[in-house]
Amino acid sequence: MSEAPGAAVLPRLLRGVSFRGTAQLDRHLDLHGPLPTARELDGPALIDLAERAALRGRGGAGFPAAIKMRAVTASRGHAIVVANGCESEPMSAKDALLLHELPHLVLDGAALAARAVGADQVIVAYETQNADTRISLEHALKQRRAAGTDSVRFELFPAAERFLTGQETSLVSQINGGPAIPSFIPPRPTQRGVRRRPTLIQNVETLSHLALIARHGAEWYRQIGTDSEPGSTLVTVLGAVRDPGVYEIECGTALDALLSAAGGGREQIGGLLIGGYFGSWLPAAAVHQIELSHAALAARDASLGCGVLVALPESCCPVAETVRVAIYLATETANQCGPCVHGSAAIARTLHALGSGRAAPSAFADLRRYTAAVTARGACHLPDGLARFVTTALRTFAAEFDDHASGGPCDACAAPPLLTIPAPVPQRA
Amino acid sequence: MTKIRVNPIRCEAHGLCAELFPEWIRLDEWGYPLINPEPIPRALEAHARRAADACPTLALLLEKD
Numbered sequence: 001m002s003e004a005p006g007a008a009v010l011p012r013l014l015r016g017v018s019f020r021g022t023a024q025l026d027r028h029l030d031l032h033g034p035l036p037t038a039r040e041l042d043g044p045a046l047i048d049l050a051e052r053a054a055l056r057g058r059g060g061a062g063f064p065a066a067i068k069m070r071a072v073t074a075s076r077g078h079a080i081v082v083a084n085g086c087e088s089e090p091m092s093a094k095d096a097l098l099l100h101e102l103p104h105l106v107l108d109g110a111a112l113a114a115r116a117v118g119a120d121q122v123i124v125a126y127e128t129q130n131a132d133t134r135i136s137l138e139h140a141l142k143q144r145r146a147a148g149t150d151s152v153r154f155e156l157f158p159a160a161e162r163f164l165t166g167q168e169t170s171l172v173s174q175i176n177g178g179p180a181i182p183s184f185i186p187p188r189p190t191q192r193g194v195r196r197r198p199t200l201i202q203n204v205e206t207l208s209h210l211a212l213i214a215r216h217g218a219e220w221y222r223q224i225g226t227d228s229e230p231g232s233t234l235v236t237v238l239g240a241v242r243d244p245g246v247y248e249i250e251c252g253t254a255l256d257a258l259l260s261a262a263g264g265g266r267e268q269i270g271g272l273l274i275g276g277y278f279g280s281w282l283p284a285a286a287v288h289q290i291e292l293s294h295a296a297l298a299a300r301d302a303s304l305g306c307g308v309l310v311a312l313p314e315s316c317c318p319v320a321e322t323v324r325v326a327i328y329l330a331t332e333t334a335n336q337c338g339p340c341v342h343g344s345a346a347i348a349r350t351l352h353a354l355g356s357g358r359a360a361p362s363a364f365a366d367l368r369r370y371t372a373a374v375t376a377r378g379a380c381h382l383p384d385g386l387a388r389f390v391t392t393a394l395r396t397f398a399a400e401f402d403d404h405a406s407g408g409p410c411d412a413c414a415a416p417p418l419l420t421i422p423a424p425v426p427q428r429a
Numbered sequence: 430m431t432k433i434r435v436n437p438i439r440c441e442a443h444g445l446c447a448e449l450f451p452e453w454i455r456l457d458e459w460g461y462p463l464i465n466p467e468p469i470p471r472a473l474e475a476h477a478r479r480a481a482d483a484c485p486t487l488a489l490l491l492e493k494d
Contacts, residue, residue: 184436337437338461373457379438 009224011248012232013208017101022136025143028104035108036214038115038151046116047073050210052218054230058094059084059166059203060278060306062294065210068200071190072117075198079119081152082175082194082201083110085126085133086159086166089276090328090422092308094234094246098204099126099133103140107154109207112214114152117200121153124204125171128158129422161422163277163332167380168193168201170334181334182380203306205234225251229293233304237262239311239418240269255290259311270314271396273419275305277325278385280392281318287311301392310419317412319404321419322393323348323355328421329386340383343374347390354401357408364405367394430468430494433477437461439488446489450480468494 016023016031023031041049051066072079083106087095098106110122126133134156141154160180164170169183172193193199202210209231213221222230229251235258238244242263249258255272259265269284280302282290290297297303312318330348333340347370353359360366371391374383394401404410433453435446442460452473453465469477481489 184438338440338442338459339437339457342459342461369458377437377461379436 010232010250012212013098013102013105013205013234014246014248016105017097022100022139023102023104025104025140025147025149028102032105032212033215035112035211041214043073043116043118046112046210046214049213049218050116053209053213053221054228055206055209055213055221056229056294057203058205058209058233058306059087060089060275060303062304065202065206068190068202069113069116071188072198072200075191077192077197079114079117079198079200080194081110081114081117081119081122082157082171082199083107083113083122083124083204083207084166084168084171084201085124085204086171087203087306088127088163088166089278089306089308090163090420091236091238091276091310092306093236094307095204096127096130096133097246098208098234099124100130100136102208103137104144105208105211106204107137107140107144107150108211108214109202109204109209110154111150111152112210113200113202113207117198119152119200121155123155123157123175123194125157125159125166125175127161127165129161134158163329164334164380164382167382169380171201172199181336182378182382184379226293226295228295233292233307235292235304235307235309237309237311239273240266240313241311242266249292252291252293252296254288255286255292255309256288258292258309259287265311266313268314269311270316271312271318273308273310273312274302276308276310277329277389277419278381279303279305279308280388281322281396282392283396284312312418315412316415316418317400317410318393318397319355319400320409320413320415321417322390322397323351324417324421325419326351326386326390329382329389333382334380337378337383339374339377343370343377344383344386346370347374347386351390354405355409355413357404357406359405364394364401431474431477432466432468432492432494433464433481434490434492435462435464436488436490439486440484441486441488443485445483445485446480449483450476452476454480462489 047069055065056062085099159165162180189199225231272282327348330344371387447454447456
Protein backbone atom coordinates (compact mmCIF):
# COMPACT_ATOMS: atom_id res chain seq x y z
CA MET A 1 0.00 0.00 0.00
CA SER A 2 1.52 3.32 -1.04
CA GLU A 3 1.12 6.40 1.11
CA ALA A 4 -0.74 9.55 0.22
CA PRO A 5 1.06 12.88 0.86
CA GLY A 6 0.81 13.88 4.49
CA ALA A 7 0.42 10.24 5.44
CA ALA A 8 3.33 10.49 7.88
CA VAL A 9 1.20 12.57 10.28
CA LEU A 10 -2.07 10.88 9.45
CA PRO A 11 -4.39 9.54 10.62
CA ARG A 12 -5.54 12.22 13.01
CA LEU A 13 -9.29 11.62 13.35
CA LEU A 14 -9.09 7.95 12.47
CA ARG A 15 -6.25 7.19 14.89
CA GLY A 16 -8.69 5.58 17.29
CA VAL A 17 -10.17 3.19 14.72
CA SER A 18 -9.14 -0.37 15.47
CA PHE A 19 -10.17 -3.95 14.94
CA ARG A 20 -11.23 -3.98 18.59
CA GLY A 21 -14.33 -2.00 17.66
CA THR A 22 -15.72 1.19 19.13
CA ALA A 23 -13.12 3.31 20.95
CA GLN A 24 -13.97 3.28 24.68
CA LEU A 25 -13.57 6.42 26.80
CA ASP A 26 -10.35 5.32 28.49
CA ARG A 27 -8.68 4.40 25.19
CA HIS A 28 -9.94 7.64 23.61
CA LEU A 29 -8.36 9.64 26.44
CA ASP A 30 -5.13 7.61 26.24
CA LEU A 31 -4.87 8.45 22.56
CA HIS A 32 -5.87 12.10 22.56
CA GLY A 33 -5.54 13.33 26.13
CA PRO A 34 -8.19 15.24 28.09
CA LEU A 35 -10.14 18.20 26.69
CA PRO A 36 -9.00 21.64 27.84
CA THR A 37 -11.29 22.89 30.59
CA ALA A 38 -13.55 25.92 30.14
CA ARG A 39 -11.08 27.93 32.22
CA GLU A 40 -8.22 26.96 29.92
CA LEU A 41 -10.23 27.54 26.73
CA ASP A 42 -13.46 29.50 26.98
CA GLY A 43 -16.18 29.97 24.34
CA PRO A 44 -14.81 33.07 22.56
CA ALA A 45 -11.30 31.57 22.58
CA LEU A 46 -12.68 28.41 20.99
CA ILE A 47 -14.32 30.36 18.17
CA ASP A 48 -11.06 32.27 17.60
CA LEU A 49 -9.26 28.93 17.47
CA ALA A 50 -11.67 27.55 14.86
CA GLU A 51 -11.15 30.74 12.86
CA ARG A 52 -7.35 30.55 13.02
CA ALA A 53 -7.52 26.90 11.98
CA ALA A 54 -9.79 27.95 9.07
CA LEU A 55 -12.01 25.00 10.00
CA ARG A 56 -14.68 24.44 7.36
CA GLY A 57 -17.87 22.41 7.62
CA ARG A 58 -17.53 18.83 6.41
CA GLY A 59 -21.20 18.24 5.60
CA GLY A 60 -20.83 19.32 1.99
CA ALA A 61 -21.00 23.09 1.69
CA GLY A 62 -17.62 23.79 3.31
CA PHE A 63 -18.89 26.81 5.24
CA PRO A 64 -16.42 28.28 7.78
CA ALA A 65 -17.29 26.92 11.23
CA ALA A 66 -16.29 30.10 13.11
CA ILE A 67 -18.65 32.29 11.07
CA LYS A 68 -21.56 29.96 11.83
CA MET A 69 -20.70 29.94 15.54
CA ARG A 70 -20.54 33.75 15.63
CA ALA A 71 -23.91 33.95 13.86
CA VAL A 72 -25.39 31.86 16.67
CA THR A 73 -23.82 33.94 19.43
CA ALA A 74 -25.10 37.11 17.72
CA SER A 75 -28.70 35.82 17.81
CA ARG A 76 -30.96 36.48 20.78
CA GLY A 77 -32.03 33.55 22.87
CA HIS A 78 -30.63 30.45 24.50
CA ALA A 79 -28.55 28.58 21.91
CA ILE A 80 -28.71 24.85 21.19
CA VAL A 81 -26.31 22.60 19.26
CA VAL A 82 -27.12 19.87 16.75
CA ALA A 83 -24.40 17.36 15.83
CA ASN A 84 -25.44 16.42 12.30
CA GLY A 85 -24.65 12.77 11.63
CA CYS A 86 -27.11 12.42 8.75
CA GLU A 87 -24.97 12.52 5.67
CA SER A 88 -27.95 11.48 3.55
CA GLU A 89 -25.54 10.82 0.67
CA PRO A 90 -26.26 7.16 0.02
CA MET A 91 -22.62 6.34 -0.77
CA SER A 92 -20.92 8.29 2.01
CA ALA A 93 -19.77 6.28 5.01
CA LYS A 94 -17.64 8.71 7.01
CA ASP A 95 -20.27 10.14 9.38
CA ALA A 96 -21.62 6.71 10.28
CA LEU A 97 -18.04 5.53 10.83
CA LEU A 98 -17.30 8.40 13.23
CA LEU A 99 -20.53 7.90 15.19
CA HIS A 100 -20.03 4.18 15.45
CA GLU A 101 -16.27 3.81 15.93
CA LEU A 102 -15.25 7.14 17.47
CA PRO A 103 -18.31 8.45 19.35
CA HIS A 104 -16.17 10.18 22.00
CA LEU A 105 -14.40 12.30 19.40
CA VAL A 106 -17.78 13.47 18.06
CA LEU A 107 -19.19 14.04 21.56
CA ASP A 108 -16.06 15.97 22.62
CA GLY A 109 -16.49 18.23 19.60
CA ALA A 110 -20.19 18.69 20.26
CA ALA A 111 -19.52 19.62 23.90
CA LEU A 112 -16.92 22.15 22.73
CA ALA A 113 -19.32 23.60 20.14
CA ALA A 114 -21.87 24.02 22.95
CA ARG A 115 -19.22 25.82 25.01
CA ALA A 116 -18.41 28.07 22.03
CA VAL A 117 -22.00 29.28 21.61
CA GLY A 118 -23.06 29.12 25.25
CA ALA A 119 -25.44 26.17 24.85
CA ASP A 120 -26.19 23.65 27.58
CA GLN A 121 -27.82 21.11 25.31
CA VAL A 122 -26.67 19.04 22.34
CA ILE A 123 -28.83 16.94 20.03
CA VAL A 124 -26.97 14.19 18.18
CA ALA A 125 -28.89 13.38 14.99
CA TYR A 126 -28.17 10.05 13.34
CA GLU A 127 -29.77 7.99 10.58
CA THR A 128 -32.03 5.19 11.77
CA GLN A 129 -30.79 2.61 9.25
CA ASN A 130 -27.54 2.40 11.22
CA ALA A 131 -28.91 0.40 14.16
CA ASP A 132 -25.47 0.01 15.76
CA THR A 133 -25.03 3.75 15.91
CA ARG A 134 -27.56 4.26 18.67
CA ILE A 135 -26.09 1.44 20.76
CA SER A 136 -22.61 2.88 20.34
CA LEU A 137 -23.73 6.43 21.21
CA GLU A 138 -25.78 5.35 24.23
CA HIS A 139 -22.85 3.34 25.54
CA ALA A 140 -20.46 6.26 25.03
CA LEU A 141 -22.84 8.66 26.83
CA LYS A 142 -23.14 6.25 29.75
CA GLN A 143 -19.35 6.14 30.08
CA ARG A 144 -19.16 9.93 30.01
CA ARG A 145 -21.88 10.30 32.65
CA ALA A 146 -20.05 7.86 34.90
CA ALA A 147 -16.79 9.78 34.42
CA GLY A 148 -18.47 13.17 34.79
CA THR A 149 -17.00 14.28 31.46
CA ASP A 150 -19.61 16.78 30.34
CA SER A 151 -21.50 19.75 31.70
CA VAL A 152 -23.88 19.75 28.70
CA ARG A 153 -26.96 17.56 28.30
CA PHE A 154 -26.98 15.15 25.33
CA GLU A 155 -30.05 13.95 23.51
CA LEU A 156 -30.16 11.44 20.63
CA PHE A 157 -32.37 12.06 17.63
CA PRO A 158 -33.09 9.29 15.09
CA ALA A 159 -33.75 10.99 11.74
CA ALA A 160 -35.74 9.88 8.74
CA GLU A 161 -33.96 7.99 5.98
CA ARG A 162 -34.43 10.49 3.19
CA PHE A 163 -31.99 12.29 0.94
CA LEU A 164 -33.06 15.63 2.41
CA THR A 165 -32.76 14.48 6.02
CA GLY A 166 -29.40 16.12 6.70
CA GLN A 167 -30.31 19.43 5.04
CA GLU A 168 -30.20 21.93 7.89
CA THR A 169 -33.71 23.36 7.81
CA SER A 170 -35.12 19.88 7.16
CA LEU A 171 -33.31 18.52 10.20
CA VAL A 172 -34.63 21.39 12.31
CA SER A 173 -38.15 20.63 11.07
CA GLN A 174 -37.83 16.96 12.08
CA ILE A 175 -36.43 17.70 15.53
CA ASN A 176 -39.31 20.14 16.03
CA GLY A 177 -41.72 17.30 15.26
CA GLY A 178 -42.35 18.12 11.59
CA PRO A 179 -41.63 16.31 8.33
CA ALA A 180 -38.21 15.93 6.67
CA ILE A 181 -38.66 18.88 4.36
CA PRO A 182 -36.61 22.09 4.00
CA SER A 183 -38.01 25.49 4.87
CA PHE A 184 -37.51 28.92 3.39
CA ILE A 185 -34.63 31.10 4.61
CA PRO A 186 -34.83 33.50 6.43
CA PRO A 187 -34.91 32.66 9.24
CA ARG A 188 -31.65 30.73 9.24
CA PRO A 189 -31.33 28.01 11.90
CA THR A 190 -28.58 30.15 13.45
CA GLN A 191 -31.30 32.76 14.09
CA ARG A 192 -34.27 30.52 14.87
CA GLY A 193 -34.08 26.74 14.65
CA VAL A 194 -34.69 23.90 17.08
CA ARG A 195 -37.41 24.85 19.60
CA ARG A 196 -37.22 28.36 18.06
CA ARG A 197 -33.77 28.81 19.61
CA PRO A 198 -30.58 29.95 17.84
CA THR A 199 -29.20 26.65 16.57
CA LEU A 200 -25.67 25.66 15.68
CA ILE A 201 -25.75 22.69 13.30
CA GLN A 202 -22.36 21.16 12.60
CA ASN A 203 -21.49 17.97 10.79
CA VAL A 204 -20.04 15.28 13.06
CA GLU A 205 -16.71 15.31 11.20
CA THR A 206 -16.41 19.08 11.68
CA LEU A 207 -16.98 18.55 15.40
CA SER A 208 -14.37 15.78 15.50
CA HIS A 209 -11.79 18.14 14.01
CA LEU A 210 -12.76 20.73 16.62
CA ALA A 211 -12.10 18.16 19.35
CA LEU A 212 -8.49 17.80 18.15
CA ILE A 213 -7.93 21.50 17.37
CA ALA A 214 -8.98 22.37 20.94
CA ARG A 215 -6.35 19.95 22.25
CA HIS A 216 -3.46 20.66 19.90
CA GLY A 217 -4.06 24.18 18.58
CA ALA A 218 -4.56 25.88 15.23
CA GLU A 219 -0.87 25.74 14.29
CA TRP A 220 -0.84 21.98 14.71
CA TYR A 221 -3.96 21.74 12.52
CA ARG A 222 -2.34 23.88 9.81
CA GLN A 223 0.80 21.75 9.60
CA ILE A 224 -0.80 19.83 6.75
CA GLY A 225 -3.20 20.77 3.96
CA THR A 226 -3.24 23.96 1.91
CA ASP A 227 -3.15 27.56 3.17
CA SER A 228 -6.83 28.19 2.54
CA GLU A 229 -7.89 24.64 3.43
CA PRO A 230 -5.60 23.33 6.12
CA GLY A 231 -5.83 20.04 7.94
CA SER A 232 -7.15 16.67 6.96
CA THR A 233 -10.52 15.51 5.70
CA LEU A 234 -12.41 12.24 5.43
CA VAL A 235 -13.35 10.83 2.05
CA THR A 236 -15.26 7.73 0.97
CA VAL A 237 -13.50 6.04 -1.96
CA LEU A 238 -15.52 3.63 -4.08
CA GLY A 239 -15.57 1.88 -7.43
CA ALA A 240 -12.59 0.54 -9.35
CA VAL A 241 -10.16 0.35 -6.40
CA ARG A 242 -8.99 -2.71 -4.48
CA ASP A 243 -9.64 -1.25 -1.02
CA PRO A 244 -12.78 0.89 -1.07
CA GLY A 245 -13.67 2.65 2.16
CA VAL A 246 -13.20 5.75 4.29
CA TYR A 247 -9.79 7.44 4.12
CA GLU A 248 -8.37 10.41 5.95
CA ILE A 249 -6.37 12.61 3.59
CA GLU A 250 -4.52 15.88 3.74
CA CYS A 251 -6.68 18.62 2.16
CA GLY A 252 -5.37 19.23 -1.36
CA THR A 253 -4.15 15.65 -1.88
CA ALA A 254 -3.88 14.57 -5.51
CA LEU A 255 -6.68 12.21 -6.50
CA ASP A 256 -4.32 9.73 -8.15
CA ALA A 257 -2.28 9.49 -4.95
CA LEU A 258 -5.46 8.73 -3.01
CA LEU A 259 -6.57 6.07 -5.50
CA SER A 260 -3.12 4.46 -5.22
CA ALA A 261 -3.47 4.52 -1.44
CA ALA A 262 -6.83 2.78 -1.92
CA GLY A 263 -5.07 -0.09 -3.58
CA GLY A 264 -4.94 1.30 -7.10
CA GLY A 265 -7.11 0.52 -10.10
CA ARG A 266 -8.85 -2.82 -10.03
CA GLU A 267 -9.73 -2.19 -13.66
CA GLN A 268 -9.73 0.63 -16.23
CA ILE A 269 -11.61 3.74 -15.10
CA GLY A 270 -14.35 5.09 -17.35
CA GLY A 271 -15.11 8.27 -15.41
CA LEU A 272 -14.95 9.94 -12.01
CA LEU A 273 -17.75 11.09 -9.75
CA ILE A 274 -16.44 13.72 -7.34
CA GLY A 275 -18.65 14.80 -4.44
CA GLY A 276 -21.33 12.11 -4.53
CA TYR A 277 -24.86 12.60 -5.83
CA PHE A 278 -24.57 16.34 -5.30
CA GLY A 279 -21.28 16.26 -7.18
CA SER A 280 -19.85 16.32 -10.67
CA TRP A 281 -18.75 13.76 -13.24
CA LEU A 282 -15.28 14.26 -14.68
CA PRO A 283 -13.52 12.30 -17.42
CA ALA A 284 -11.17 9.48 -16.40
CA ALA A 285 -8.25 11.44 -17.92
CA ALA A 286 -8.70 14.06 -15.18
CA VAL A 287 -7.54 11.56 -12.55
CA HIS A 288 -3.98 12.89 -12.74
CA GLN A 289 -5.03 16.56 -12.58
CA ILE A 290 -7.40 16.69 -9.63
CA GLU A 291 -6.46 18.10 -6.25
CA LEU A 292 -8.98 17.37 -3.53
CA SER A 293 -9.67 20.85 -2.20
CA HIS A 294 -12.72 23.09 -2.53
CA ALA A 295 -10.68 25.76 -4.32
CA ALA A 296 -9.04 23.45 -6.87
CA LEU A 297 -12.30 21.61 -7.59
CA ALA A 298 -14.31 24.83 -7.91
CA ALA A 299 -12.01 25.78 -10.79
CA ARG A 300 -13.19 22.60 -12.55
CA ASP A 301 -16.87 23.27 -11.88
CA ALA A 302 -16.79 20.52 -9.23
CA SER A 303 -16.87 20.32 -5.46
CA LEU A 304 -15.66 17.87 -2.84
CA GLY A 305 -19.12 17.86 -1.23
CA CYS A 306 -19.15 15.41 1.64
CA GLY A 307 -16.15 13.61 0.19
CA VAL A 308 -17.59 10.75 -1.87
CA LEU A 309 -15.20 9.81 -4.70
CA VAL A 310 -16.24 7.14 -7.17
CA ALA A 311 -13.91 5.72 -9.81
CA LEU A 312 -16.45 4.32 -12.26
CA PRO A 313 -15.08 1.11 -13.78
CA GLU A 314 -15.15 0.93 -17.57
CA SER A 315 -17.37 -2.14 -17.29
CA CYS A 316 -20.18 0.00 -15.81
CA CYS A 317 -22.50 1.96 -18.06
CA PRO A 318 -22.32 5.67 -17.15
CA VAL A 319 -25.68 6.31 -18.81
CA ALA A 320 -27.50 3.66 -16.77
CA GLU A 321 -25.79 4.84 -13.56
CA THR A 322 -26.71 8.48 -14.25
CA VAL A 323 -30.32 7.68 -15.13
CA ARG A 324 -30.84 5.62 -11.95
CA VAL A 325 -29.41 8.29 -9.65
CA ALA A 326 -31.28 11.10 -11.42
CA ILE A 327 -34.58 9.25 -10.96
CA TYR A 328 -33.74 8.67 -7.30
CA LEU A 329 -32.92 12.35 -6.71
CA ALA A 330 -36.06 13.46 -8.54
CA THR A 331 -38.20 11.22 -6.34
CA GLU A 332 -36.55 12.68 -3.22
CA THR A 333 -37.97 16.14 -3.95
CA ALA A 334 -39.85 17.53 -0.98
CA ASN A 335 -42.66 18.43 -3.41
CA GLN A 336 -42.71 22.01 -2.19
CA CYS A 337 -41.21 24.25 -4.86
CA GLY A 338 -42.83 24.32 -8.32
CA PRO A 339 -39.67 24.46 -10.44
CA CYS A 340 -38.24 21.45 -8.57
CA VAL A 341 -41.48 19.45 -8.65
CA HIS A 342 -41.94 19.95 -12.40
CA GLY A 343 -38.31 20.29 -13.46
CA SER A 344 -36.86 17.33 -11.56
CA ALA A 345 -39.56 15.03 -12.91
CA ALA A 346 -38.99 16.35 -16.44
CA ILE A 347 -35.23 15.78 -16.13
CA ALA A 348 -35.69 12.22 -14.85
CA ARG A 349 -38.31 11.40 -17.52
CA THR A 350 -36.22 12.78 -20.38
CA LEU A 351 -33.03 11.08 -19.20
CA HIS A 352 -34.79 7.75 -18.84
CA ALA A 353 -36.14 8.05 -22.37
CA LEU A 354 -32.63 8.90 -23.64
CA GLY A 355 -31.10 5.89 -21.91
CA SER A 356 -33.63 3.52 -23.41
CA GLY A 357 -33.41 4.96 -26.93
CA ARG A 358 -36.95 6.31 -26.92
CA ALA A 359 -36.27 10.03 -26.55
CA ALA A 360 -37.59 12.80 -28.76
CA PRO A 361 -35.00 14.45 -31.03
CA SER A 362 -35.21 17.52 -28.79
CA ALA A 363 -34.15 15.56 -25.66
CA PHE A 364 -30.67 17.03 -25.26
CA ALA A 365 -31.95 20.57 -25.78
CA ASP A 366 -34.83 19.87 -23.39
CA LEU A 367 -32.41 18.67 -20.71
CA ARG A 368 -30.29 21.82 -21.06
CA ARG A 369 -33.45 23.89 -20.64
CA TYR A 370 -34.76 21.90 -17.65
CA THR A 371 -31.45 21.87 -15.80
CA ALA A 372 -31.14 25.64 -16.23
CA ALA A 373 -34.76 26.08 -15.14
CA VAL A 374 -34.34 24.28 -11.80
CA THR A 375 -30.97 25.78 -10.81
CA ALA A 376 -31.22 28.18 -7.84
CA ARG A 377 -35.04 27.97 -7.93
CA GLY A 378 -35.73 25.87 -4.83
CA ALA A 379 -35.80 26.52 -1.10
CA CYS A 380 -33.01 23.93 -0.86
CA HIS A 381 -30.28 22.86 -3.25
CA LEU A 382 -31.68 19.47 -4.26
CA PRO A 383 -32.62 20.69 -7.77
CA ASP A 384 -29.20 22.37 -8.15
CA GLY A 385 -27.48 19.12 -7.22
CA LEU A 386 -29.60 17.11 -9.63
CA ALA A 387 -28.90 19.62 -12.42
CA ARG A 388 -25.14 19.51 -11.80
CA PHE A 389 -25.10 15.71 -11.65
CA VAL A 390 -26.95 15.46 -14.97
CA THR A 391 -25.20 18.33 -16.77
CA THR A 392 -21.72 17.02 -15.96
CA ALA A 393 -22.76 13.48 -16.96
CA LEU A 394 -24.02 14.70 -20.34
CA ARG A 395 -20.73 16.56 -20.86
CA THR A 396 -18.43 13.79 -19.65
CA PHE A 397 -20.20 10.91 -21.36
CA ALA A 398 -21.48 12.72 -24.47
CA ALA A 399 -20.56 9.82 -26.80
CA GLU A 400 -22.23 7.23 -24.56
CA PHE A 401 -25.42 9.27 -24.30
CA ASP A 402 -25.48 9.69 -28.11
CA ASP A 403 -25.09 5.92 -28.54
CA HIS A 404 -27.96 5.19 -26.17
CA ALA A 405 -30.18 7.85 -27.73
CA SER A 406 -29.83 6.25 -31.15
CA GLY A 407 -29.26 2.57 -30.29
CA GLY A 408 -31.03 2.00 -26.97
CA PRO A 409 -29.56 0.20 -23.94
CA CYS A 410 -26.04 -1.22 -24.16
CA ASP A 411 -24.86 -4.61 -22.86
CA ALA A 412 -23.59 -3.05 -19.62
CA CYS A 413 -26.95 -1.37 -18.86
CA ALA A 414 -28.30 -4.55 -17.29
CA ALA A 415 -25.26 -5.04 -15.02
CA PRO A 416 -25.78 -4.58 -11.27
CA PRO A 417 -25.61 -0.87 -10.36
CA LEU A 418 -22.45 0.54 -8.79
CA LEU A 419 -24.11 3.70 -7.48
CA THR A 420 -26.52 2.48 -4.85
CA ILE A 421 -30.02 3.77 -4.28
CA PRO A 422 -31.58 3.37 -0.84
CA ALA A 423 -34.69 1.21 -0.73
CA PRO A 424 -37.86 3.29 -0.76
CA VAL A 425 -39.18 4.08 2.71
CA PRO A 426 -42.69 5.19 3.58
CA GLN A 427 -42.94 8.98 3.70
CA ARG A 428 -43.40 10.34 7.19
CA ALA A 429 -46.45 12.42 7.74
CA MET B 430 -31.54 49.32 -2.82
CA THR B 431 -34.54 47.04 -3.24
CA LYS B 432 -34.54 43.53 -4.65
CA ILE B 433 -37.44 41.18 -5.17
CA ARG B 434 -37.31 37.50 -4.24
CA VAL B 435 -39.82 34.67 -4.29
CA ASN B 436 -40.45 32.14 -1.55
CA PRO B 437 -40.66 29.09 -3.84
CA ILE B 438 -42.45 27.04 -1.17
CA ARG B 439 -45.33 29.51 -1.04
CA CYS B 440 -45.52 30.26 -4.76
CA GLU B 441 -48.37 28.48 -6.54
CA ALA B 442 -47.78 29.89 -10.02
CA HIS B 443 -50.77 32.23 -10.16
CA GLY B 444 -48.66 34.43 -12.40
CA LEU B 445 -50.03 37.82 -11.39
CA CYS B 446 -46.54 39.09 -10.63
CA ALA B 447 -45.41 38.71 -14.23
CA GLU B 448 -48.47 40.63 -15.40
CA LEU B 449 -48.01 43.44 -12.90
CA PHE B 450 -44.22 43.71 -13.09
CA PRO B 451 -43.20 42.43 -16.54
CA GLU B 452 -40.08 44.63 -16.52
CA TRP B 453 -38.58 42.36 -13.85
CA ILE B 454 -40.53 39.10 -13.80
CA ARG B 455 -41.34 36.55 -16.49
CA LEU B 456 -42.74 33.04 -16.15
CA ASP B 457 -41.02 29.72 -16.84
CA GLU B 458 -42.68 26.97 -18.85
CA TRP B 459 -44.58 25.78 -15.78
CA GLY B 460 -45.82 29.23 -14.83
CA TYR B 461 -43.41 29.97 -11.97
CA PRO B 462 -41.69 33.37 -11.83
CA LEU B 463 -38.17 33.99 -13.13
CA ILE B 464 -37.02 37.11 -11.34
CA ASN B 465 -34.28 39.52 -12.32
CA PRO B 466 -31.89 39.41 -9.34
CA GLU B 467 -30.57 42.96 -9.94
CA PRO B 468 -31.56 45.87 -7.67
CA ILE B 469 -34.80 47.48 -8.83
CA PRO B 470 -34.52 51.07 -10.14
CA ARG B 471 -36.35 53.56 -7.94
CA ALA B 472 -38.74 54.39 -10.78
CA LEU B 473 -39.98 50.80 -10.85
CA GLU B 474 -40.30 50.25 -7.10
CA ALA B 475 -44.02 51.01 -7.19
CA HIS B 476 -44.52 48.20 -9.71
CA ALA B 477 -42.58 45.83 -7.48
CA ARG B 478 -44.68 46.77 -4.48
CA ARG B 479 -47.89 46.29 -6.47
CA ALA B 480 -46.77 42.83 -7.64
CA ALA B 481 -45.83 41.76 -4.10
CA ASP B 482 -49.14 43.02 -2.69
CA ALA B 483 -51.17 41.26 -5.38
CA CYS B 484 -49.62 37.82 -4.91
CA PRO B 485 -52.43 35.54 -3.66
CA THR B 486 -50.00 33.46 -1.56
CA LEU B 487 -47.85 36.41 -0.41
CA ALA B 488 -44.82 34.63 -1.87
CA LEU B 489 -42.97 37.74 -3.06
CA LEU B 490 -40.58 39.52 -0.76
CA LEU B 491 -39.16 42.98 -1.23
CA GLU B 492 -35.76 43.05 0.38
CA LYS B 493 -34.07 46.34 1.20
CA ASP B 494 -30.29 46.35 1.65
